[in-house]
Amino acid sequence: MRKRMKKNFRVLRELFRIRFQHLMLFRLGFFGPFFVDGSLFAVQLMVFGAVYSNVDRIGAWGEGEMILFIGTFSLINAVGMAFYFFGIRQVPDKIRGGELDLYLTKPVSPLLRLTFEQINPGSLPLIAMSLCIIGYGARRAGIVPHAEDVLLYLGWLAVMIALHYDMMVLIRSVCFYLVTNARLEQLEDTALELCMKLPGIAFYGIYRIVFCFLLPYGLMATLPVQSILGELKWQTALQGLAVAAAFTGLTACAWKRGLRHYNSASS
Amino acid sequence: MRAEFISGYRKYREAAAVNLKAQLAWRADVVFNMLFTISKILFAYLLWGIIFRQRDAVAGFTFHGMLSYYIISSFLSQLELSGGISGEISARIRNGTFSKYMVLPMNIQGYFIAMEAGVVAFYLAFDFLAAAVWVFLFRIRFAFTGEPLVMACAALMVLLGLLFMVQLNFYLGILTLKYQEISTFLMIKNNLVALVTGTIVPLALFPETVVKLMRCLPFYYVTYLPSMLLTGRCREEAAPGLLILAVWCGALQLVIGITWKKYRKRYDGVGI
Numbered sequence: 001m002r003k004r005m006k007k008n009f010r011v012l013r014e015l016f017r018i019r020f021q022h023l024m025l026f027r028l029g030f031f032g033p034f035f036v037d038g039s040l041f042a043v044q045l046m047v048f049g050a051v052y053s054n055v056d057r058i059g060a061w062g063e064g065e066m067i068l069f070i071g072t073f074s075l076i077n078a079v080g081m082a083f084y085f086f087g088i089r090q091v092p093d094k095i096r097g098g099e100l101d102l103y104l105t106k107p108v109s110p111l112l113r114l115t116f117e118q119i120n121p122g123s124l125p126l127i128a129m130s131l132c133i134i135g136y137g138a139r140r141a142g143i144v145p146h147a148e149d150v151l152l153y154l155g156w157l158a159v160m161i162a163l164h165y166d167m168m169v170l171i172r173s174v175c176f177y178l179v180t181n182a183r184l185e186q187l188e189d190t191a192l193e194l195c196m197k198l199p200g201i202a203f204y205g206i207y208r209i210v211f212c213f214l215l216p217y218g219l220m221a222t223l224p225v226q227s228i229l230g231e232l233k234w235q236t237a238l239q240g241l242a243v244a245a246a247f248t249g250l251t252a253c254a255w256k257r258g259l260r261h262y263n264s265a266s267s
Numbered sequence: 268m269r270a271e272f273i274s275g276y277r278k279y280r281e282a283a284a285v286n287l288k289a290q291l292a293w294r295a296d297v298v299f300n301m302l303f304t305i306s307k308i309l310f311a312y313l314l315w316g317i318i319f320r321q322r323d324a325v326a327g328f329t330f331h332g333m334l335s336y337y338i339i340s341s342f343l344s345q346l347e348l349s350g351g352i353s354g355e356i357s358a359r360i361r362n363g364t365f366s367k368y369m370v371l372p373m374n375i376q377g378y379f380i381a382m383e384a385g386v387v388a389f390y391l392a393f394d395f396l397a398a399a400v401w402v403f404l405f406r407i408r409f410a411f412t413g414e415p416l417v418m419a420c421a422a423l424m425v426l427l428g429l430l431f432m433v434q435l436n437f438y439l440g441i442l443t444l445k446y447q448e449i450s451t452f453l454m455i456k457n458n459l460v461a462l463v464t465g466t467i468v469p470l471a472l473f474p475e476t477v478v479k480l481m482r483c484l485p486f487y488y489v490t491y492l493p494s495m496l497l498t499g500r501c502r503e504e505a506a507p508g509l510l511i512l513a514v515w516c517g518a519l520q521l522v523i524g525i526t527w528k529k530y531r532k533r534y535d536g537v538g539i
Contacts, residue, residue, distance in 0.1 A: 032451035039458045046462060050472040051318075054325050059317045183299060190306045197467075202313045 011108045015117050023121065030122040033081050037126055041074040041133070044197065059201045064141025065229060069199045071133030072157070073221035078126035079161050084168070086118035091172040092181055098265025111169070111255060141229070149228055156224035163244045164220060166251040173251070176258030191215045216243050278373050279381040286385030297390070301397045304341055307466070308401045311337035326471045332498060335410040336469055340494040342398045343425060344466045347489070348386050349433045350457060352379050356440025357449055363538030376437050376523065383433045412499040420505035421496040427512045428489035434519045444530035465491030485515035
């Protein structure tokens with residue numbers, strides 16, 4: 001196990017080095033993702049700034065809590081953009097074009113390589129920006145967190161980043177069986193866009209089932225924020241963990257079975 | 268002169284008709300695009316639903332007035348399909364196939380306007396249907412103006428707004444001749460346009476100074492003001508709005524002419 005981890009670490013180091021060399025060829029586009037996503041979350045902040053200039057609270061949340069939510073979603077998105085988004089996004093093309101053959105013949109997990117071969121250091125400033133938004137939100141909300149609250153928040157953040165990653169891989173694993181997953185990606189984009197703007201506290205009834213269990217984007221930034229606010233009930237926490245575990249299992253299963261189903265370029 | 272005008276009109280009408288027919292090849296896209304407009308309405312329904320539980324009015328909007336605004340602004344923003352023009356021009360300049368448009372026996376910008384007209388004509392009925400379904404599904408007491416003059420002003424403003432967006436996207440597309448890579452800028456533009464056209468939240472929620480500033484920009488008149496007019500608000504802004512938007516269209520056309528004349532010789536047909 002330790003030997004395998006050491007080997008994987010060496011592979012990752014090499015992938016990062018190759019990627020850096022490649023990115024340096026296109027310096028102008030280096031910070032592109034930072035500016036694009038930075039503008040997206042800046043727009044979010046302006047939108048909720050405008051809403052909160054007319055209302056005091058949205059449900060139980062004031063402006064500080066909402067800024068914290070936006071910052072947390074931005075952080076999950078930034079980590080994805082920096083490390084795995086661009087790699088996983090290419091999976092459907094690799095399956096359709098038969099390029100996955102190259103990954104299967106290498107002495108390293110194909111998913112590990114696909115995940116990290118397109119890392120984007122240009123998105124790292126987005127992580128710093130998200131942390132600033134979170135800090136500002138916490139200040140506006142009047143939160144002075146203890147070390148254990150921060151640890152709990154970070155723990156939930158890790159779980160939700162894993163869930164985000166699972167959803168990305170799961171949706172693209174469909175290409176092992178179908179010619180295209182374009183509609184699913186469209187659904188993913190739509191659900192993500194909606195849940196980026198709306199915290200999970202706004203969902204109820206059928207909307208809660210859809211956005212907290214079937215397409216659990218509604219949980220992603222909400223649970224970490226609720227944990228640091230001390231609003232997270234143990235039932236909700238258990239539900240969140242169960243959803244994350246279920247999607248991790250489902251993704252692992254879909255990927256493994258998908259690889260068995262893969263027939264090179266004819267897939 | 269008259270024969271020339273008729274022949275020119277026929278060419279652009281044909282271009283619009285071809286692009287309208289081309290949409291039929293992507294029927295599933297049409298249906299799914301229509302279905303996914305629900306996300307905007309759902310966002311409004313859930314966000315404003317939770318806010319209006321605690322109050323009756325926000326910035327002069329009631330709950331149903333707010334949802335009516337979102338239905339109309341979502342309908343109008345779905346009609347605004349010119350975003351692809353800048354991407355298409357940019358990609359073709361970069362891979363050296365922009366010649367396809369240069370050899371057309373018509374003005375390139377005119378072709379893109381005709382193309383947009385054809386696509387909008389195709390989507391009009393579907394977007395209308397989607398809006399009607401969402402009104403029914405979310406049980407919205409739909410607020411709509413009853414004044415024919417205001418409706419006519421709003422319709423004219425929508426047409427001018429669509430023309431302005433085609434001009435803007437055409438202009439951004441041809442900037443590839445100078446800057447070579449504009450895709451990042453286009454994505455940032457999309458994020459900002461969603462905010463300043465009032466499709467995320469009504470601009471009336473912003474502070475008065477911001478709204479005053481936005482009134483000087485053309486984006487205020489693309490989606491926001493027509494939506495407000497059609498929900499029976501801001502009728503006093505209709506005439507000045509039409510004038511401001513027309514001035515912006517004229518000014519942008521001048522800039523396009525200068526830019527095109529200056530940079531078109533840089534296109535060498537072999538890509539970047």
